[in-house]
Amino acid sequence: xxxxxxxxxxxxEPVLLRTEGRAGYLTLNRxxxxxxxxxxxxxxxxxxxxxxxxxxxxxxxxxxxxxxxGLCAGGDIRAIHADARDGDGTxxxxxxxxxxxxxxxxxxxxxPYVAVMDGIVMGGGVGLSAHGGVRIVTERSRVAMPETxxxxxxxxxxxxxxxxAPGELxxxxxxxxxxxxxxxxxxxxxxxxxxxxxxxxxxxxxLAHAPVPEVLSRYAGTAxxxxxxxxxxxxxxxxxxxxxxxxxxxxxxxxxSAAKEAAETLLSRSPTSLKVTLAALRRARRxxxxxxxxxxxxxxxxxxxxxxxxxxxxxxxxxxxDRDPRWSPPTLAEVTEADVERxxxxxxxxxxxxxxxx
Numbered sequence: 001x002x003x004x005x006x007x008x009x010x011x012x013e014p015v016l017l018r019t020e021g022r023a024g025y026l027t028l029n030r031x032x033x034x035x036x037x038x039x040x041x042x043x044x045x046x047x048x049x050x051x052x053x054x055x056x057x058x059x060x061x062x063x064x065x066x067x068x069x070g071l072c073a074g075g076d077i078r079a080i081h082a083d084a085r086d087g088d089g090t091x092x093x094x095x096x097x098x099x100x101x102x103x104x105x106x107x108x109x110x111x112p113y114v115a116v117m118d119g120i121v122m123g124g125g126v127g128l129s130a131h132g133g134v135r136i137v138t139e140r141s142r143v144a145m146p147e148t149x150x151x152x153x154x155x156x157x158x159x160x161x162x163x164x165a166p167g168e169l170x171x172x173x174x175x176x177x178x179x180x181x182x183x184x185x186x187x188x189x190x191x192x193x194x195x196x197x198x199x200x201x202x203x204x205x206x207l208a209h210a211p212v213p214e215v216l217s218r219y220a221g222t223a224x225x226x227x228x229x230x231x232x233x234x235x236x237x238x239x240x241x242x243x244x245x246x247x248x249x250x251x252x253x254x255x256x257s258a259a260k261e262a263a264e265t266l267l268s269r270s271p272t273s274l275k276v277t278l279a280a281l282r283r284a285r286r287x288x289x290x291x292x293x294x295x296x297x298x299x300x301x302x303x304x305x306x307x308x309x310x311x312x313x314x315x316x317x318x319x320x321x322d323r324d325p326r327w328s329p330p331t332l333a334e335v336t337e338a339d340v341e342r343x344x345x346x347x348x349x350x351x352x353x354x355x356x357x358x
Contacts, residue, residue, distance in 0.1 A: 013029055014028070014029050014030050014038060014040060014041045014044070015027065015028060015029060015041050015044040015045060015048070016029045016066070017044075017048055019052075019055075019057070019058060020208040021208030021209050022057070022058070022059040022060060022207075022208060022209065022210075023058065023059065023060045023061070023062055023207045023208045024048070024052040024055075024058040024060070024061050024062070025061075025062045025064065025204075026045060026048060026061065026062065026063045026064070027063075027064050027065065027066050028041065028063075028064070028065045028066060028071065028072055028128075029066045030066070031065075031066045031067025031068075031069070032067075033073070033076070034067070034069050034070055034072070034073035034120060035065045035066060035067070035070070035071065035072040035073065035125070036072065036073050036074060036075065036076045036077075036124075037072055037074065037075050037076060037099070037124040037125070037128070038076045038079070038095075039091075039094065039095040039098065039099075042095065042098045042099050042102050043098060045102060045128070046098070046101070046102050046105065049061065049102075049105060049106075049109060052111070053109070053110060053111065058111070059111060059112070059211070060111060060112045060113075060114060060207055060211075060212055061109070061111060061112070061113045061114065062114045062116065062204065062207055063113070063114065063115045063116060063128060063129060063132070064116045064118075064204070065116075065118070065119070065125075068119070069119050069120055070118065070119025070120030070121060070125070070140075070142070071115075071116065071117055071118060071119060071120070071121045071125050071128075071129060072120075072121060072122070072123075072124060072125025072128060072129075073120055073122050073123070073125060074122045074123025074124045074125055075095070075099070075123055075124040077150065077314050077318055078314070078318060078319070079091070079092075079095075080092045080095075080305075080310070080314070081310075081311060081314040081315065081318070081319060083305070084305045084310055084311050085311045089302070089305035089306065092301075092305055093301075093302050093305070093350070096155070096298060096301050096302070097298065097352060099124065099127065099156060100127075100155075100156065100157070100294045100297065100298055100352060100354065101352075101354065102127075102128075103127045103128075103131050103156050103157045103290075103294060104131075104157075104290060104291055104294060104354055106127075106128065106131045106132055107131040107132075107157070107290055109132070109133065112133055112134055112211075112212045113132040113133050113134065114132065114133075114134040114136065114207060114212060115128065115129030115130070115132040115134070115135050115136065116129075116136050116200065116204070117129050117130075117135060117136060117137045117138075117141050117143060117185070117190075117191055118136075118137075118138045118140055118141060118197060118200060119138075119140050119141065119142065120142050121141065121142065121143045121144075122142075122143070122144045122145070122146060123144075123145060123146070123147065123154075123155075123156065123158075124156050126143065126144075126145060126156060126158055126161070126190070127155075127156025127157055127158070128156075130143075130157075130161055130190045130191070131157055131161075131290070134192060134193070134212055134216075135190070135191040135192045135193070136191065136192070136193045136194070136195050136203075137181075137182040137185050137186065137191040137193070137194055137195075137223070138182060138194070138195060138196060138197040138200065139181075139182055139194075139196060139197060139223070139224065140197050141180075141181060141182045141185060141191070142179045142180075142181065143179065143180045143181075143184075143185045143190055143191070144173070144177055144178065144179045144180065145158045145162065145173060145174055145177060146177030147177065147273065147277075148174070148175060148176075148177055148269040148270055148273040148274055148277055149177050149268070149269055149270075149313065149317060150270075150310065150313035150314050150317050150318070151270040151272070151273055151304070151307070151308075151309025151310045151311070151312055151313030151314070151325065151327065152270075152273060152301075152304055152309075152310050152313065153273055153276050153277045153280055153297070153300050153301070153304060153343070154174050154277060154280070154297075155297040155300070155301050156297070157290055157293060157294055157297070158174070158297075159174065159277075159280045159281050159284040159293055159296075159297060160284050160287075160290050160293035160294070161188075161189065161190060162174045162188070162281060162284075163281050163282075163284040163285045163293075164189055164285075165187075165188040165189055165190075166187065166188070166189075166232070167232055167235065167236040168235050168236045168238075168239035168240055169187070169188050169228055169232070169235060169236075170188060170281065171235075171239040171247075171278070171281055172228075172235045172239050172262065173188065174277050174278075174281055175239075175244070175247070175266060175269070175274055175277055175278065176262055176265045176266060176269075177265070177269075178262075178265075180226070180228070181223075181224075181226050181227075182194050182223035182224070182226070183223040183224060183225055183226030183229075184226035184227060184228045184229075186223060186226075187226060187228055187229055188228070193216055193220045194220060194221055194222060194223040195216075195219045195220055195221065196219075196221055199219040202218075202219065203215055203216075203218075203219045206218065206219075231258060234254050234256055234258070234259050237250065237254075238250040238251045238254060238259060238262075243275075243278070244266070244271075244274045244275050244278055244332055245332050245333070247266070247278075248263055248266055248267070248332070251263035251266070270309040270313060270325070270327045271327055271329060271330065271331055271332045271334070271335050272307065272309050272327070272328075272329065272335050272339060272340075273309060273313075274332065275332065275335050275339075275340050276300060276340055276343045279340050279343075279344070280296065280297070280300055280343075280344075283296060283344070284296065289355065291354035291355040291357075292354075292355040294352060294354050294355075295351065295352045295353065295354050295355050295356075296344065298347075298351070298352035299343065299344055299345065299346070299347055299351075299352075300343045300344065302347060302350070303342060303343040303344075303345065304343070307343075308328045309325075309327055309328060312325050312326060312327065312328070313325050313327075
């Protein structure tokens with residue numbers, strides 16, 4: 001932990017910590033990897049939150065990302081790819097276990113937790129920010145859960161957040177991986193406040209000297225209109241279907257260009273991931289509590305390690321970058337109910353156990 005008022009200058013540190021005035025600042029510091037989240041970073045953030053919770057001088061915690069591109073592009077999927085392909089999956093399971101515990105910790109943190117969701121915020125970055133008590137977007141924000149494109153399923157509490165979005169907006173975002181700008185993130189409940197990016201340095205400085213509501217009142221504004229509010233009509237009708245096949249049929253039959261584009265996106269995604277994601281979202285609505293949903297996501301994530309599409313999806317999108325994944329099975333029709341149910345099977349002694357621990 002840095003001394004009070006000191007600034008960390010070691011750019012090799014993946015998480016920079018400093019305290020100034022009444023605030024503790026966490027900065028994700030892997031800008032060359034768009035601040036992709038590693039296991040070591042998760043552990044460091046958790047330790048910092050514990051220390052600052054017990055420090056009466058720290059009244060507010062602030063999360064930002066280094067560099068110009070964004071807060072965090074997600075978990076370190078290259079490491080997950082290597083573990084799933086060449087290892088036994090234990091490293092990834094251990095990473096997710098600590099990461100999901102951190103997501104829950106953030107959701108219940110007793111001090112104001114201010115997440116600056118500027119630029120790209122995806123996957124694990126959503127888990128670090130969207131469970132916080134004060135979530136700020138800018139005109140540069142690009143918030144997404146794009147997991148179906150790499151043969152995975154939204155996690156880090158993403159299915160909890162998206163299941164609570166108005167109508168079927170969350171289903172659309174989860175299945176397609178579509179990017180939400182500032183207004184759309186606010187509409188979907190992924191963020192709370194809009195602050196123009198040019199005002200962000202003054203806001204960050206202000207949090208060191210004044211309570212969060214006072215600082216926000218100086219700089220918060222109104223985001224430019226998004227796209228989802230006007231699309232509610234076709235999104236709510238098409239995505240209310242009970243199966244991915246029916247959703248796809250409704251999208252193709254709608255006639256609108258946006259619905260057709262969404263259908264084309266779904267046809268490029270992992271069929272297994274689409275079906276598991278839809279099931280996870282529907283179950284998350286019934287589960288209600290974040291911790292119960294995180295327990296479910298942990299089962300799904302661990303099962304994905306043993307399924308072929310995660311390795312293939314990361315290969316195609318990130319490793320080889322040929323953008324031509326060969327999904328297995330390759331069609332929705334070949335993904336059976338039993339195939340989907342396997343992702344939700346209990347883990348016995350390996351359960352995450354967050355819900356039971358409360």
